[in-house]
Amino acid sequence: MQFGFSEDQRLLQQTVREFLEGECPVAFVRGLWSSETGHSPEFWAKLAAVGVPGLLVPEAHGGLGMDEVDLVLLLEEAGRAALPGPILATATVAPPLIASLGAETLAQRWLPAIADGSAVVAVGHPLSPFVTDANIADLLLLPSGDEIHAVEADSVEAVYQPGNDPSRRLFEVRFEPSAATRVASGEVAQRLTTAAIDRGALGCAAEQLGVGQQLIDLAVRYACQRKQFGVPIGSFQAIKHMLADVAVRVEYARSVVYRAAHSIARDVATRSVDVSAAKVAASDAALAAARTALQVHGALGYTWEQDVHVWMRRAWSLDLAWGRNAWHRARVADAVIDGALPAATFGYAAPGTD
Amino acid sequence: MELRYTPEQEAFRKEARAWLAANVPSTPLPSLDTAEGFEAHRQWEKKLHAGGWAMVPWPVEYGGRGADLLEWLIFEEEYYRAGAPGRVNQNGIFLLGPTIMEFGTAEQRARYLPKMASSEEVWAQGWSEPNAGSDMAAIQATARIDGDAFVINGQKTWASRGAYADWLFGMFRTDPDSERHRGLTFILVPLDAAGVTVRPIEQLDGEAGFAEVFLDDVRVPLENQLGERGQGWQVAMATAGFERGLMLRSPARFQNTARKLVELYRETAAAAEPVDPGLRDAVARCWMDAEAYALNTYQTVSRLLSGGKIGAEASLNKIFWSELDVRMHEIALQLLGDRAELLPEAPSARGVGTWLDGFLFSLSGPIYAGTNEVQRNIIAERILGLPRK
Numbered sequence: 001m002q003f004g005f006s007e008d009q010r011l012l013q014q015t016v017r018e019f020l021e022g023e024c025p026v027a028f029v030r031g032l033w034s035s036e037t038g039h040s041p042e043f044w045a046k047l048a049a050v051g052v053p054g055l056l057v058p059e060a061h062g063g064l065g066m067d068e069v070d071l072v073l074l075l076e077e078a079g080r081a082a083l084p085g086p087i088l089a090t091a092t093v094a095p096p097l098i099a100s101l102g103a104e105t106l107a108q109r110w111l112p113a114i115a116d117g118s119a120v121v122a123v124g125h126p127l128s129p130f131v132t133d134a135n136i137a138d139l140l141l142l143p144s145g146d147e148i149h150a151v152e153a154d155s156v157e158a159v160y161q162p163g164n165d166p167s168r169r170l171f172e173v174r175f176e177p178s179a180a181t182r183v184a185s186g187e188v189a190q191r192l193t194t195a196a197i198d199r200g201a202l203g204c205a206a207e208q209l210g211v212g213q214q215l216i217d218l219a220v221r222y223a224c225q226r227k228q229f230g231v232p233i234g235s236f237q238a239i240k241h242m243l244a245d246v247a248v249r250v251e252y253a254r255s256v257v258y259r260a261a262h263s264i265a266r267d268v269a270t271r272s273v274d275v276s277a278a279k280v281a282a283s284d285a286a287l288a289a290a291r292t293a294l295q296v297h298g299a300l301g302y303t304w305e306q307d308v309h310v311w312m313r314r315a316w317s318l319d320l321a322w323g324r325n326a327w328h329r330a331r332v333a334d335a336v337i338d339g340a341l342p343a344a345t346f347g348y349a350a351p352g353t354d
Numbered sequence: 355m356e357l358r359y360t361p362e363q364e365a366f367r368k369e370a371r372a373w374l375a376a377n378v379p380s381t382p383l384p385s386l387d388t389a390e391g392f393e394a395h396r397q398w399e400k401k402l403h404a405g406g407w408a409m410v411p412w413p414v415e416y417g418g419r420g421a422d423l424l425e426w427l428i429f430e431e432e433y434y435r436a437g438a439p440g441r442v443n444q445n446g447i448f449l450l451g452p453t454i455m456e457f458g459t460a461e462q463r464a465r466y467l468p469k470m471a472s473s474e475e476v477w478a479q480g481w482s483e484p485n486a487g488s489d490m491a492a493i494q495a496t497a498r499i500d501g502d503a504f505v506i507n508g509q510k511t512w513a514s515r516g517a518y519a520d521w522l523f524g525m526f527r528t529d530p531d532s533e534r535h536r537g538l539t540f541i542l543v544p545l546d547a548a549g550v551t552v553r554p555i556e557q558l559d560g561e562a563g564f565a566e567v568f569l570d571d572v573r574v575p576l577e578n579q580l581g582e583r584g585q586g587w588q589v590a591m592a593t594a595g596f597e598r599g600l601m602l603r604s605p606a607r608f609q610n611t612a613r614k615l616v617e618l619y620r621e622t623a624a625a626a627e628p629v630d631p632g633l634r635d636a637v638a639r640c641w642m643d644a645e646a647y648a649l650n651t652y653q654t655v656s657r658l659l660s661g662g663k664i665g666a667e668a669s670l671n672k673i674f675w676s677e678l679d680v681r682m683h684e685i686a687l688q689l690l691g692d693r694a695e696l697l698p699e700a701p702s703a704r705g706v707g708t709w710l711d712g713f714l715f716s717l718s719g720p721i722y723a724g725t726n727e728v729q730r731n732i733i734a735e736r737i738l739g740l741p742r743k
Binding site (some may be wrong): 001002003004005006069216220223224231232234237239240241243244246247248251252253254255256258259262266277280282297325329332336337345346347 | 358362606609635643646650655729730731737738740
């Protein structure tokens with residue numbers, strides 16, 4: 001029993017944090033909002049050089065062959081930087097999904113390209129009518145009935161659905177499913193879809209930790225600078241207590257998210273419920289942080305010019321991505337109350353389970 | 355990161371479970387805030403001590419088991435799982451004990467810890483005074499030095515377990531010219547000393563859980579000082595850290611309540627009358643939060659075992675567990691409907707009264723050990739870095 005990260009894992013987190021501070025300042029994030037694709041292949045290539053998209057790609061396919069416990073801290077940094085780019089689908093969901101399809105040609109074609117940053121993969125799933133980043137994807141993994149299909153960019157029609165977070169571009173995607181595009185069906189497809197949703201939701205949860213922390217940090221910085229009645233507004237208890245409350249929420253979401261990463265990496269029986277609990281905790285914390293950060297910034301926060309809404313929008317869009325909050329809450333409730341899925345009480349063993 | 359127990363930890367769990375199964379009283383003891391219940395709980399502590407389970411993480415020489423904090427968490431899980439009695443000496447074993455280990459002399463450790471572990475001496479807290487509550491630095495009780503003794507005068511209040519305890523710890527002003535946090539000294543006071551008057555206070559549940567303690571020229575030997583003279587505030591902050599943080603409220607307590615709440619929901623939902631549809635979600639959220647608290651504690655313990663320290667983040671804990679505890683009991687009462695107001699002795703209570711007792715007790719959580727508003731100030735100023743003024 002050791003609930004913590006290794007020095008190497010913390011070091012990699014620090015490396016990625018410094019990389020993002022240099023390469024992904026908020027001006028860069030906002031710059032991409034007005035670009036045509038919302039994507040910077042140059043930035044993505046640099047991120048690949050640091051190892052992020054290839055982290056889950058097996059070493060045999062040119063990746064680092066690491067696991068979700070290694071990745072979770074980096075996703076937290078991605079949230080802190082409001083990183084634009086397909087990190088959830090391409091770096092978090094696609095590599096294990098492609099590796100599990102048992103289609104060696106597909107794996108050889110796409111996994112090394114994910115690792116070196118030259119390919120973007122979009123992943124659709126039955127919980128959402130939209131596919132994020134379909135406009136920049138080279139490969140799309142899409143659901144059709146109880147099947148999963150792998151479709152290349154030139155075979156899909158993607159209709160842009162402008163949304164509230166200009167960094168996360170949503171599309172409705174149409175394609176012709178065929179035997180040639182089908183990569184999984186039936187029970188296998190169902191199992192892989194659940195695993196993909198679990199990874200996507202873990203990714204959202206981890207990003208939300210970073211988003212929530214960043215919103216707190218922005219609000220604290222502002223509350224220390226802004227003076228009213230002759231003193232910094234951060235000296236008022238009304239401000240202190242609001243921020244303390246969101247600090248509690250983010251702190252208590254953190255260990256839940258880390259446990260979920262561990263549950264996926266080890267594929268434990270309670271994986272899906274652990275992930276849903278993480279998505280709910282982290283998303284609720286980030287949403288609360290967004291509300292509070294806006295309130296602390298006052299009218300200034302309500303402007304387009306001030307940066308706080310960059311992270312507010314991310315908190316809102318991640319709350320919907322990879323299973324809405326209500327879907328994940330219901331998954332936990334069904335498991336805990338009805339026993340629909342395995343759910344364990346951590347450490348503490350309930351009577352009758354021994 | 356490795357979230358499985360080692361074979362040694364599993365064996366430890368089995369051993370604890372077996373001992374508790376054989377020794378936990380089959381019927382609940384009377385409330386520890388009655389004279390009879392206090393003694394019954396003291397006897398239970400002696401049994402725990404004789405079995406070697408009273409102070410799992412303490413060194414053997416002080417009456418402990420010499421186990422590490424992870425084993426302590428496992429023991430706590432089994433303790434709540436077994437429905438074992440509340441710890442009558444928690445002020446001693448969870449708060450003062452760790453403080454004496456950190457600040458006490460070798461003589462003090464040998465003098466106080468073994469009798470604390472066996473509950474031969476049960477401790478009360480003496481923090482608050484009538485004019486020093488949340489503003490603890492406003493302490494007025496004095497300790498004047500006269501030869502080889504302190505002469506203590508003043509009044510402490512809300513002294514938990516004060517009605518029946520043997521000893522009291524607290525801060526007293528040893529420098530009469532001092533102000534606020536300076537000039538205070540942490541002193542251990544026997545409650546049977548001449549000049550001590552204890553007046554029990556009835557709590558919200560009608561029992562004497564705390565007391566007023568009047569100190570009138572009470573002579574206490576100088577060696578009862580814990581830590582440096584005039585450094586009482588620093589010693590007290592460490593004690594408060596233990597209280598808000600790790601030791602006082604181990605996660606199993608809340609996981610146990612969450613489990614019972616899930617069971618209560620299942621029973622209620624199975625009955626004919628429809629259940630408020632929002633309560634299903636609320637129950638699941640409580641379960642998730644109790645898990646979150648457990649996970650956070652395991653993370654903290656892992657950090658402490660690799661040399662970390664517990665600091666201001668104890669204030670985050672205190673808010674989280676105290677508000678979760680209130681919420682769980684509020685939801686339970688909503689599930690119970692009309693029977694929620696029945697006391698345990700009501701003929702139709704059929705066990706529901708313990709939820710009401712638990713609810714009343716949970717309401718003290720956001721108040722004791724420093725109100726949650728004080729904790730929010732600590733979080734804002736010491737963790738987030740917001741200005742004091």
